[in-house]
Amino acid sequence: MTDIHDPTHRDLSIDQQLALKTAATRLHGEFDGVFGTETIERFLHSSYDQFAAHSTIPRFLPLLAERFARQxxxxxxxxxxxxxxxxxxxxxxxxxxAGRSQMAMGFFQHLADDRAVAWSGGSEPGYEINPAAIAAMAERDIDISGEFPKPWTDEIVRAADVVITMGCGDACPVFPSKRYLDWTLDDPAGKSVEDVRPVRDExxxxxxxxxxxxxxPVA
Structure with missing residues (x-):
């Protein structure tokens, strides 16, 4: 296993090394008795690598890696x-x-509260959440600005009871016996808030x- 504490690992800065070490400690505390050290650090390491490949803000990588590894x-x-x-x-x-799936997750979490679980992902994750989608959701008092584009992984798909696809076509993962629903929705990418509102409402x-x-039950 690659050691995230190794100071030569991928030329991480000291701050990044410390942030990953702190993240690993928190995850160990949360999953103590469920998963061992190797599994937790492997998930943290691989999550870091997935974001490092295209992130434009390196200082946020350890935080994103920790959040995704936790999920x-x-x-x-x-x-x-x-x-x-x-x-x-x-x-x-x-x-x-960055748009449709994030708005759907925002509505789901808002309406279901803690009575159900929602996740989201993309076949080609973007760099940031669509600002028009954030603004449109804010009009409904739902804040999705703290979310971030992320890929899906096998364990996340396997854990879902229902998988809702929105325009990812053949790139969407297919697992036998999994319930799939395809929602045909306009892509809000590049659209104004005014143009995003009908997509949001649908x-x-x-x-x-x-x-x-x-x-x-809906909240």
């Missing part, structure tokens, strides 16, 4: 039966994970319908 570890815990809260889990997928309508299907 992946929670997903793996569900897959392996370590975490069985019975909450429906939905994965929203689009191309860049996403909200579909998310509300999905929650009804899943038997999740």
């Amino acid at each position: 992946r570890l929670h997903a793996l815990a569900r897959v392996e039966g370590h975490h069985t809260d019975g909450k429906p889990t939905v994965l929203f997928l689009c191309v860049h994970n 996403i909200e309508r579909r998310v509300r319908g999905l929650l009804v299907e899943l038997g999740v």
Whole structure:
């Protein structure tokens, strides 16, 4: 296993090394008794690499890696039966994970509160959340500005009860016996807030319908 504490590893700065070490300590505390050191650090390391390949803001890489590793570890815990809260889990997928899937996850989390779990991902993750999507969601008092585009991984797809695809076509992952729904929605990339509003409203309508299907009370 590659050691993230090795000062020569990928020429990380001292601050990045310390940030990753701190992240690993937090993850160890959260998943103590569920996963061992090797699994936790492997997920943190691979999550870092996934963002390092295209990040334009290196100082945020350890934080993004920690957040994504935490999500992946929670997903793996569900897959392996370590975490069985019975909450429906939905994965929203689009191309860049910067607009449609982020708005869908925002509505889902807002309406379901803690009664269900939502994740999102992209086949070609972008660099930032679409500003028009952020503004359109803010009009509904839903803040998605703290989210970030991310890829999907096998454990995240496997942990989902329902996978919602939005324009990623053949690039979307296919797992046997998994429930898939394809939502045909305009891509908000490059659109103004005014043009994004109809997409936002259609996403909200579909998310509300999905929650009804899943038997999740709407907040």
